[in-house]
Amino acid sequence: MGGRQAGARVPFVAQMSEVECGPACLAMVLGAHRHRVPLRELRAEFGVSRDGASARRILEVARAHGLEARGLKVPPDALGAVRKPAIAHWDDHHFVVVEGVGRKGVRVLDPGEGRATVSPAEFRARSSGTLLEFAPGSSFIERRGPRDSWPLRLVRDMMRMAPRWAALAVLLSGVVQLLALGSAFLTKYGIDTLIGERAGTLSGLSLTIAGFVSVYALIGLGRAGALLVLQHRLDGALGDRFMTHLFRLPFGYFQARSSGDLLARLNSNTVIRDLLTSRMVTLVIDSVFVVGYLVLLCAVSPWYALLAAGLGAAQIAIVLATLRPANALAKRELSAEAATQSVAVDALRGAEFVKSAGLVGTVLDRWRGSLGDYLRAALRRRRLDALTDSLTLLLQVASPLVLLLLGVAQVRSGALTIGSMIALNAIAAGLLTPIAGLATSMRYLQTIGAHLERVHDVLDERPEVRRPGITAPAVVRGEIELRGVGFRYGQGPWILRGLTLRVPAGAKLAVVGASGSGKTTMIRLLAGLLRPTEGTVLLDGRPIEEYDVDSLRRRFGIVTQEPHVFGGTIGSNLRLGRGDLPDEALFEALGRAGLLPDVRRMPMGLETHVAEGGSALSGGQRQRLAIARALLADPALLVLDEATSHLDAVTEAEVAGELSALGCTRIVVAHRISTIMDADEIVVLDDGRFTERGGHDDLMLAGGRYAALVHRQLPASLRPS
Structure with missing residues (x-):
């Protein structure tokens, strides 16, 4: 196969559902050849279904993007001769990218797990021996990825959803930072003027400090209130946007994803909201004040500015060095957490079957295994966080002491007064504080990128086609x-x-x-x-x-063999938000569905509480409740x-007779x-x-x-x- 072998590091692309390993692997291969294609675009090209993608389909889509592609049956000892990156068939139902072969083993990128190095023995055990090999063809062209970065999307989201409160929170946060400079200048005035020159009055300084503290407290209170309102607005806006878009997606999207996975994505909105209301505001303010403090230090003492900038750069360097592994570990942790949640949701929904079949131990073992995977992923991420925290804490402790050494040297040489030294130390600390905040925000931003990627996997999906201005006619035959x-x-x-x-x-x-x-x-x-x-x-x-x-x-009225019953009452399950339906209409529908005698025997009648899934009702009662619910819509179809599979022959015949009289x-x-x-x-x-x-x-x-x-x-x- 002609063409050059991709030499760049393969960019990792995480799969967003259990059936997307094929498109995710091809996205990584294309990215290694500098042809960036978003996963959602490849998903549409593949036509990914509930059954996933085949090796043949991967080759077809790769060729459509200008790659020469072929499938090979490769013995393990010949792996080094295959062009990299390649795609390997893995664990009989999965695909991974083979990045290279080294002394430590085979470097693979699993779209569900992340980057790893496996031993030759493990590779032989898990690979089927089928590899897909790729090289740029004559029609291949490089392609840059979308330039829309997710930090900018975060800022746009915040400004679009609550523009006034976001602007007020940023403004008040800036004023709080400005007022922090006042303490440095008041310290200098107290030491150099009141003590050194014995000028001014202590009462004047006391009144100034009292006024300063009062203003600082009021503005700080206003900032906290603005952030609280902003948080409240974003909570509603983010959650509403996610759920509204989710339920406008095609039914096939839900077939390819578990309820637990979608629930985990919904919960990611809370993490994103926390970032928007805390870290993003802090990031904007800190970025401005780092420049401001640095200019001020340069004007007063270039040596202080140079030393403080060096100490701050060291903090940023530590964070930058850990960003890539932190992002990969965060994605792996989120994926494991979603899998654990899916197992738990499945077990809870099937609690009756699990207990009646004596499978409690089996289900718990499955959940413990999934939980163990999550805890191991979380532990690896927390270890990296602990290392980063230790190094940055060391710098934060050492920085004031190093600045003190410079200040003492400058005072002894007569270049500074004691008050100026203390003020400069305070200003330098003021510079290092937002730098530390920037470093922390960068870490959180990188971690939050995994959450945002999962949320926007939903938001970027195309909803069902809706034709504006077209409505269902008043009469449907x-x-x-x-x-x-x-x-x-x-x-x-x-x-x-x-x-x-x-x-x-x-x-x-x-x-x-x-x-x-x-x-x-x-x-x-x-x-x-x-x-x-x-x-x-x-x-x-x-x-x-x-x-x-x-x-x-x-x-339309559609009733399935296992209809869904919402948590609430029998009445709320029938009305489903149509509060204007009178009880008489409910009783009529229940009568036609053959459930009215059962409801009348219940002490609370329509107000009888049912759990989610209707576990307190029999299978036949759930089916008849669903039939009554469908009849209340006056369906044309x-x-x-x-x-009626759970009904006895007599009840089924009675219900069938009632339905025949409807005329629909x-x-x-x-x-x-x-x-x-x-x-x-x-x-x-x-x-x-x-x-x-x-x-x-x-x-x-x-x-x-x-x-x-x-x-x-x-x-x-x-x-x-």
Whole structure:
């Protein structure tokens, strides 16, 4: 393979979800060849799905960016001959970047863990032997990355969300720093004038000090109040921005990320807010006052200025030397923390199953393993922090003593008075204090970069397409049509292909098929949660994309096999923010869903409290609650995806009778034949395609898959011989 081998250090790119190791690895390879591509851009090019990216897809996207790319089967002892950086298939389901081979082992960059050196034995054990090799091709061009730095984004966020309070906090912080100079000049006046020259009065100095302290206290109080209000405003603005954007993202984004991971990203907003209201304000003020103090020192004593600047530069140098490893360790810690949170959320949601199956020990072992990974990552980061803190503390203790030596020498030579020396020491300390603040802020900023990267991975994602000015019509008949619809995740295998059907308004369509045949995916396409890869979904003769997505979904009623129940009361689960719904409407919906007798037997009725997930309700009660909730929306289209599977035959028949009287279009996915026999049309979905369609009697006469399904559900005595 021609071309030069990348000699630059490979820039690390962390994966933002479990399925993004392929795009993250390619981003690192492209970056090593000075072709910077944001991960979100590569994610869109890959079409990353819930199944991740294949080696073939990595090669295809690499070639699209001008790289020559090929896959190799490489024995471990020939690794040194492969062009670097390369991508290795790792642990049977993962990809890592191979940066180089040295005396200590193989240098790899794991997008989920960070940079590491592994022994040849470990590399042989974890690698499948498949490597992807890259080199710049004839069409390859270098590309600079986006110049929009995240510190500037932080400042813009703060000024956009609370401009007045941010400006006031910065102004008052600056005044507080200016007033700090007053103590140095008052000290000089007291020593040189009152003591040395015996001029002035002690009462005058006392009044000046009292006034100075009062003004300082008032302005300090105002600054604290401004920061408090700023913090409050940013708390609301950051959280609202994140959640609003998150729920406008396509459904596929949630399929590729766990709830625990998204919760960790939400919590990162709190860390960012703390930075904005403390470190960012301090950073702006300290930067200004470092220059101001340095100019003042140069004007009074160049020697003091030179020494103080050198001591300050040493503090900055210590922090700069640890920035890169600190950032990598912070990313690794955040990733481990998110994984631990995901394990905990999964365990809590499945508490009933975990306890009933006797898996408490297994789940706790899994959680302890994840927690151990997080604690080890946190310990490594804290060790580096402790080393940096120790070195900077040493400088902070030594700096005043070194300045004192210079001052004493200048006083003994007659270049300074004692008062001037003390004042200069105070001013030099005033210079070193903001420098120390700058150094600390730089450390926090680098650590916070990992939080900001995870938050902006959400904020930079494109939301669902919304057509401005288009709303759902006042009347939706509920006619649904599929025209040549196909769907697949990214470049993966087709899940649905060539689906064409029309469901008239008010009709009932039944969908049957084996598990994995694509029934649930079809339902998600009808609801607009997923967009067809090919073909069109129409509602009342118009493509579904032409409707306002939120208004349209409010006219749909969708009930799944395991519906979600929110923490609260039965009434709040039915209303879901529609406080104007009277109790009579709730009782009517509960009656149609067959849950009203159960609710009436509960002592608190509609005010009965249910935990998140509805753990206090039976499976059948949760399903009927979800059906009642769907009916309250007066749906034009009602979709039932195994929505009565937990009901007994008698209750199911009663609910089906109530739903038949509604007159809305119904699409029913079910295995139980009694639920679908009366459908206007039945379609059999097999391997993503319609293989049979028609009424119950017609399909029975055809003797195909549907007939076989019916025969399996009949008692043996009733089966035809």
